[in-house]
Amino acid sequence: MPFRKYHQPAFLLLWTLLFLQTQRASSAGEIAQGERLFQTHCAGCHGLKGEGGSGPTLATLALTRAPTEESLIKVIAEGIPGTEMPRSRLDKGQIKQIADFVRSLGQLASERVPGDPMRGKELYLEKGACERCHAINGRGGALGPDLTEIGLRRGARHLRESLTDPEADVPKSFSVFRGDSSLPENFLQVRVVTKDGRRFRGARVNEDTFSIQFRDAASRIHSFFKSDLAELHKDWGKSSMPSYRDLFSKEELDDVVAYLISLRGAK
């Protein structure tokens, strides 16, 4: 499954190009090495993609305990006393590589893409009606992931694929007891039939041993005790998002992707 992609910018002045290439060449290698180390030493608690597990999510713009690179290196090296975060015995270089990788999780480099973000925004709001399910800066639905920082988290290729083939990469996390929240946040599609024959479906918001909560297409929250259900189906790998392959032309897709790429945090 694709995770993070680094594309060479297409149009840049010579000096900028040379400078960036040097930077990326070293840092991409470092980050890849950091990813490998992360998956061995950190993913057990923080998830393969830093999405969180028994440890908090790290795929975020600002880490509360480690807002700077220096503080992140310190946290990895020394651990957080009194918590389950242990001090690391890796060497300085390896810790730096992990820190680079962790910082890259919330900070995808700005990507030059074809397409007009302003036209993309119009398509997002009007033709695509994306706001029905996705929110940006607190406006929009909650049936799909919040897109306020999507440009920091996902590259153009991944976003294009999500638009044309939404089920290609459905979140698969199962962190039901994450350190900072108990929410699954994987938009698992569920269908239920109550014992009195009523049928409902939606995206799971939370679940426990005895109950389940989900949000239907009209954004209504439903909560059931499992003992009141005759059937409970979980559609792993399914998404409620339609494919935009036929709705948007190639140029329009470029525009929407350009708009999504431009979303880099609340303004």
Next chain:
Amino acid sequence: MKPIILSLLFTQIALGQVSYERIRRAEAEPGNWLTYSGNYQGHRHSPLKEINTINVSRLKPVWIYQMRDPGKVQTTPIVVDGILYITEKPHVVTALDGKTGRPLWNYRRAVSPDIRGCCGQPNRGLAILDDTLFLGTMDSRLVALDMNTGKARWETTVADLKLGYSITVAPLAVKDKVVVGVAGGEFGIRGFLDAYDAKTGKLCWRIWTIPGPGEPGHDTWEGDSWKTGGAATWVTGSYDPELNLIYWGTGNPGPDWNGDDREGDNLYSDCLLAIDADTGKLKWYFQFTPHDVHDWDSNQTPALIDGVVDGRMRKLVAQANRNGFYYALDRATGEFLRGAPFIKQTWAKGLDARGKPIRLPDTFPTEAGTVVYPGIGGGTNWQSPSWSPLTRLFYVMTQDGQAQTYFKMKEEYRPGELFEGGGFRNLQGAEPPGVVKALEAETGKIRWEFKTHSYTNAGLLSTAGGLVFGGSGEGYFFALDAESGKPLWRFQTGGRVTANPISFLVDGKQHVAIASGQALFVFAIN
């Protein structure tokens, strides 16, 4: 007036003294909880039956005690005559009035900046003997406290914290001694179990869990690997007063996931040890996972059960092991009698006639990663199982259907630093449940199962009211029918349950307690 004074004096003595004989006959006073597992046999069973399968639906919280410092709470309270004694993170002991939950005293100790620990700073509780409470600390000290005031009576250093040792275990008081084990299996320690004089804190005996040069079993370690081989003793064991044997589990060999430099069986890692309580001499051992490379500590609470195997009444010791197999051994001799997997496991074809695992190929961690069931949390872990003499079932909170990818790395030993030789990670796209399982004690055959949405280190308590109490990762404390596993009652505590339940009396009324999140919850029927 005189008889009143005399009777007051008598009450004072009776209240203030938890003698060895009282602990030995814990069943005779079910209103108290005098040792970690409720009795020496490791049963975590309460003979109380006021709360039963019919009225449990009316169980309500009567008080909640909020702890001051955040962090994992794994404490099992000691209860003596209406007062609860609990440990809080990091080195706090609190006495709580059982009727109201109001604190009666606090003991608080400074925390050394040098403390190590693989997994936070948990503490699983206290031991009591006569009028003294015993606390093990993260900086590897054993502290004796006056149960009436919380004032320290003596303190002794058990191990060098700078080498990665710590104490998280609830000590076990046996006769005139306090038995205490150490944690640190992820730091290249050499494990041991100690017994101290309860009055003075003087060391009475020590048994190393890794034999030194010239001792039997030493040749199961390659070169100097025995010096850093782990085999920690971090969960409270059990005791058979008749055989005078202490049963104590040992942890993983170190480094956890890389066995290349410690070829051999690595005795006595991943073992159950039967130890003479007076001398500390090893009577027998049984190794569950020879040359472990998956971090499958065998520290799970052993339950001492008398049962019929092959038509013969046997004194058994039963353990549901982290490696996924349930074992019933003869506790006088260590003879393997029965063993069966109780969860999905993919590392062994089965057990041979002597209980040794028949390993499957390609299950060792590699640099690229190897997927094996169970994951490092194991089929079960330190959380207490329970055995009910009424149903004759062994209850255990398991993690079933969970695999992990295990990695091996080369790692040099550095004193006091993590020494694990690899790592692990979860598989994506699965929601492995916790499953409470009821096993036939003599055979390991599964009688019933109850699935929780998520697994957690929540121990179980069975009661004479026909109930099994347990907890879930999403914060439920619940009661199941001990015969069928049917859920009968639940309460959402709002925090993850990672502790063991107990039951006791306050003013003649049955109460049930569980720590969850950052608080202790106490329930009763009003």
